[in-house]
Amino acid sequence: MDLSFDQRHIWHPYTSAINPLPCYPVARAEGVYIELESGEKLIDGMASWWAAIHGYNHPQLNQAAHQQIDNMAHVMFGGLTHEPAISLCRKLIELTPDGLERVFLADSGSVSVEVAMKMALQFWACQGNQHKNRFLSPRNGYHGDTFAAMSVCDPINGMHSLFSEVLSHQIFAPAPQTRFDQLWNEDDIAPLAQLMEQHHHQIAALILEPVVQGAGGMRIYHPEYLRRCRQLCDEYDVLLICDEIATGFGRTGKLFACEHAQISPDILCLGKALTGGYMTLAATLCSEDVAMGVCQGSPGVFMHGPTYMGNPLACAVANASLDIIAQGSWQQQVTDIETQLKQQLLPLAELDAVADTRVLGAIGVVETHHPVDVARIQQHFVRQGVWIRPFGKLVYIMPPYIISPEQLERLIGAIQTALQNH
Numbered sequence: 001m002d003l004s005f006d007q008r009h010i011w012h013p014y015t016s017a018i019n020p021l022p023c024y025p026v027a028r029a030e031g032v033y034i035e036l037e038s039g040e041k042l043i044d045g046m047a048s049w050w051a052a053i054h055g056y057n058h059p060q061l062n063q064a065a066h067q068q069i070d071n072m073a074h075v076m077f078g079g080l081t082h083e084p085a086i087s088l089c090r091k092l093i094e095l096t097p098d099g100l101e102r103v104f105l106a107d108s109g110s111v112s113v114e115v116a117m118k119m120a121l122q123f124w125a126c127q128g129n130q131h132k133n134r135f136l137s138p139r140n141g142y143h144g145d146t147f148a149a150m151s152v153c154d155p156i157n158g159m160h161s162l163f164s165e166v167l168s169h170q171i172f173a174p175a176p177q178t179r180f181d182q183l184w185n186e187d188d189i190a191p192l193a194q195l196m197e198q199h200h201h202q203i204a205a206l207i208l209e210p211v212v213q214g215a216g217g218m219r220i221y222h223p224e225y226l227r228r229c230r231q232l233c234d235e236y237d238v239l240l241i242c243d244e245i246a247t248g249f250g251r252t253g254k255l256f257a258c259e260h261a262q263i264s265p266d267i268l269c270l271g272k273a274l275t276g277g278y279m280t281l282a283a284t285l286c287s288e289d290v291a292m293g294v295c296q297g298s299p300g301v302f303m304h305g306p307t308y309m310g311n312p313l314a315c316a317v318a319n320a321s322l323d324i325i326a327q328g329s330w331q332q333q334v335t336d337i338e339t340q341l342k343q344q345l346l347p348l349a350e351l352d353a354v355a356d357t358r359v360l361g362a363i364g365v366v367e368t369h370h371p372v373d374v375a376r377i378q379q380h381f382v383r384q385g386v387w388i389r390p391f392g393k394l395v396y397i398m399p400p401y402i403i404s405p406e407q408l409e410r411l412i413g414a415i416q417t418a419l420q421n422h
């Protein structure tokens with residue numbers, strides 16, 4: 001593989017063109033293993049950023065892709081429809097929290113967030129309420145890298161200062177502080193409640209990641225915060241957008257993180273694990289009320305339609321992934337991973353380099369006192385035969401659900417040795 005060409009000409013996520021971090025060439029992937037061109041096999045701790053929940057090169061997902069590609073890879077979705085999309089949307093409506101009845105198929109997580117935000121704005125505009133055109137969001141959120149999505153990301157992590165002239169100015173509440181298993185503290189919701197009271201006449205929607213804030217800090221918070229957000233949205237006539245792009249499809253121990261609080265949002269974003277990590281596909285679901293509101297009056301239609309909307313190949317694989325989910329073994333797998341993470345990863349809090357550890361479902365987080373040297377720690381992990389990609393002070397894992405106890409122990413052991421030598 002021509003790595004110098006890669007270094008010279010190809011952007012990778014969040015890297016410098018001047019001084020890029022090294023990349024490891026991958027030859028193939030199978031089950032929980034990523035196989036490097038050098039022949040080394042790495043146990044995957046990242047599920048390719050929350051996506052590959054069933055593992056790589058899965059026979060059922062492969063078969064679905066083969067069957068579909070021999071039929072048709074893609075047709076436009078304007079004026080045409082097909083069984084893979086119908087069957088997928090039917091499943092999504094059945095599986096997701098009550099009241100979500102309409103599905104918009106988008107091509108990536110960020111686009112599904114753009115769609116959700118546009119829906120909320122168009123909903124209020126079509127009610128003749130042009131003033132409700134801002135978004136409220138807790139700090140430490142992450143919702144994607146496109147401009148509307150970026151405007152509701154944490155203003156510091158999201159580097160808003162760089163784009164202050166172009167980004168919409170949204171309203172930020174302090175991030176939730178009460179941890180998932182702590183006693184709920186009523187003070188935690190007070191600042192957000194106050195912002196709602198002050199600004200509700202200009203807030204189109206509250207957008208948040210339910211229970212787990214992902215890339216904006218890997219924070220896990222009390223479900224009561226989410227329940228109170230739902231109540232405040234009802235009280236002040238503000239839509240609730242839940243971004244379950246990372247948390248959806250079992251990752252937190254429930255099929256959707258909203259279930260921890262037994263709430264339904266007005267608009268829901270899904271992505272990442274939707275195709276079991278095979279290809280890019282996302283979905284924005286909304287309630288019948290939102291859909292009707294958006295299409296009332298003029299222009300009477302929802303103004304969005306990506307070229308590859310409803311891509312049949314991606315829908316076919318997503319259908320196969322949801323069929324595996326429907327068999328139900330994810331539940332025991334995620335419970336077992338959580339138990340082992342609690343036993344083996346939480347105690348890493350005792351290391352000098354470690355500030356905090358936290359676990360929910362198949363997510364394990366180790367937060368260090370100081371930012372880690374990514375290139376160095378990456379090399380350590382590869383030598384240990386694992387693939388873990390930290391950022392900043394966060395060394396975290398969310399492995400494929402099929403990982404064995406021995407493989408998970410290898411991941412945790414590699415984190416321990418990396419941070420002991422720190």
Ligand SMILES: *Cc1c(COP(=O)(O)O)cnc(C)c1O
Nearest residue numbers: 108109110142143144214245246
């Ligand atoms: C990854 C992520 C996104 C963005 O999805 P992309 O497919 O990378 O555009 C949005 N929201 C959350 C919570 C995410 O984890």
